[in-house]
Amino acid sequence: MTFRRQHLLGLEDLSRNEILHILDTARSFRQVLERPVKKVPSLRGVTVCLAFYEASTRTRLSFELAAKRLSADTMNFSSSGSSVQKGETLLDTIKNIQAMKVDMVVIRHSSSGAAHYLSRNVDAHVINAGDGFHEHPTQGLLDLYTMRDRFGNLDGVRVAIVGDIAHSRVARSNIWGLVKLGAEVTLVGPQTLMPAEIAKTGVKRVTNCLEEALETCQVVNVLRLQLERMTSGYLPSLREYARIFGVDTRRMEKAADKIMVMHPGPMNRGVEIDPAVADGPNSVILDQVTNGVAVRMAVLFLVWGGAPASEMGSEIALHK
Ligand code: CP
Numbered sequence: 001m002t003f004r005r006q007h008l009l010g011l012e013d014l015s016r017n018e019i020l021h022i023l024d025t026a027r028s029f030r031q032v033l034e035r036p037v038k039k040v041p042s043l044r045g046v047t048v049c050l051a052f053y054e055a056s057t058r059t060r061l062s063f064e065l066a067a068k069r070l071s072a073d074t075m076n077f078s079s080s081g082s083s084v085q086k087g088e089t090l091l092d093t094i095k096n097i098q099a100m101k102v103d104m105v106v107i108r109h110s111s112s113g114a115a116h117y118l119s120r121n122v123d124a125h126v127i128n129a130g131d132g133f134h135e136h137p138t139q140g141l142l143d144l145y146t147m148r149d150r151f152g153n154l155d156g157v158r159v160a161i162v163g164d165i166a167h168s169r170v171a172r173s174n175i176w177g178l179v180k181l182g183a184e185v186t187l188v189g190p191q192t193l194m195p196a197e198i199a200k201t202g203v204k205r206v207t208n209c210l211e212e213a214l215e216t217c218q219v220v221n222v223l224r225l226q227l228e229r230m231t232s233g234y235l236p237s238l239r240e241y242a243r244i245f246g247v248d249t250r251r252m253e254k255a256a257d258k259i260m261v262m263h264p265g266p267m268n269r270g271v272e273i274d275p276a277v278a279d280g281p282n283s284v285i286l287d288q289v290t291n292g293v294a295v296r297m298a299v300l301f302l303v304w305g306g307a308p309a310s311e312m313g314s315e316i317a318l319h320k
Contacts, residue, residue: 003302007119007126010135011176019177023145025306026291026298032069033294042301043072049102051094052129053079053109058265058289059129059138063106066296075102090114091121098124104304107131112169125303133167138299139264140173142292144181146284147219149291150260155182160213162188162245163223163272164234166195170264171223175201188213189245192234210245214255221262222247225272238271248274252282260284 001021011019032040048067052060060076067074077097079085084093094105104125107115112132119126130136144154151157159178165171165187178185179202186205187194198206207213214220225241235241247261261273261282269275278285 003306005303007115007128008137008299008303009115009119009126009128011137011140011173011180012135014176014180016180019141019144019180022141022295022298022302023148025302026141026145026295029069029297029301030291030294032297033290039069039071041071042306043067043070043304046070046072046104046304047075047100047102048072048104048106048300049075049077049097049124050129051077051097051105051107053084053090053107053114054130056108056129058292059108059136062289062292063127063129063138063296063300066293066300069293070297070300072104072300075100090118094118094122094124098122104300127299127303130169132169133172134169135173135176136169136264137173138292138296139170140177141299142288142295143170143174143221143262143264144177145291145295146262146288147183147260148181149287150284151218153182154178157183157219158186158217159183159219159221160186160188160217161221161223162210162213162247164193164226165189165223166193167226168223172201174221175203179203186213186217190235190241208244210247211251211254214247214251214259216256217259218256219260219262220247220255221264222273224264224266225268227268227271242271246270246272246274247277249276249280252277252280255282258282262288264288 003021050060050063064074102124106127106129108129109131112134114131115126115128128137161171185203187203188207188210259282263285267273267278
């Protein structure tokens with residue numbers, strides 16, 4: 001299969017086969033990351049700009065490392081300390097960056113739709129690194145990769161996503177991807193933090209009983225509680241949230257034996273997840289981070305026009 005997308009904007013747009021193709025390509029790059037020399041020449045001469053209008057640790061560093069592992073040149077742009085503070089628009093900024101002969105723009109922005117907007121207005125390849133409440137496709141992909149690593153095939157795998165679903169771009173990308181790969185998704189959280197459009201996503205089960213979800217699911221993906229929500233009247237208090245929806249050792253005693261515990265980070269330890277669970281034997285949280293580099297290598301490579309995974313040998317080639 002040839003990946004024909006110029007941009008990666010979300011998982012809602014992708015077919016099951018396109019998602020599987022990215023994940024298969026990431027598997028080849030994951031092997032590259034185990035070599036003594038963790039670098040391939042696939043994107044030599046390509047320039048990738050990381051344009052981050054919101055805070056990030058994992059996504060930003062992971063994209064930067066992924067680009068470097070592919071031998072691309074990287075540029076970093078942060079809105080803080082830039083001409084954004086003098087009133088420059090998003091489009092003007094990115095057009096100026098593009099004028100420096102940048103080939104790919106990885107964008108994180110607080111506005112839902114920012115990556116789509118750019119993709120319609122610039123020639124560079126655009127990759128969404130998280131836009132508002134909308135999507136965080138590479139987080140979704142790395143979560144799928146991590147689950148596939150364990151289960152092989154996600155058809156029928158039971159996955160609980162716990163927390164503030166309504167405001168989570170990670171939840172949205174996970175839901176689109178999981179449903180397309182045949183997983184059975186359960187959403188867990190307070191009614192005030194459930195999105196109105198669940199039926200449209202293909203998710204069939206919603207509950208506010210965390211214990212029941214832990215007992216029946218093979219994976220629990222714990223979302224970060226966005227503490228700014230506390231001031232918006234969605235939740236009575238942090239303590240109350242942790243008491244009812246916190247994944248802690250007591251609840252884990254009732255969980256399925258080998259339940260896989262995931263979290264996209266950054267974590268609020270002691271709120272949505274107990275430190276003993278985050279660091280415990282069921283946690284794959286740092287594996288997610290490792291897999292994220294391989295997944296982002298695959299995304300950069302394929303969006304740029306990389307060769308099909310089946311043609312990738314020791315030389316990872318470009319057909320462009
Ligand atoms: N998971 C995630 O998006 O983390 P960062 O905000 O640190 O990039």
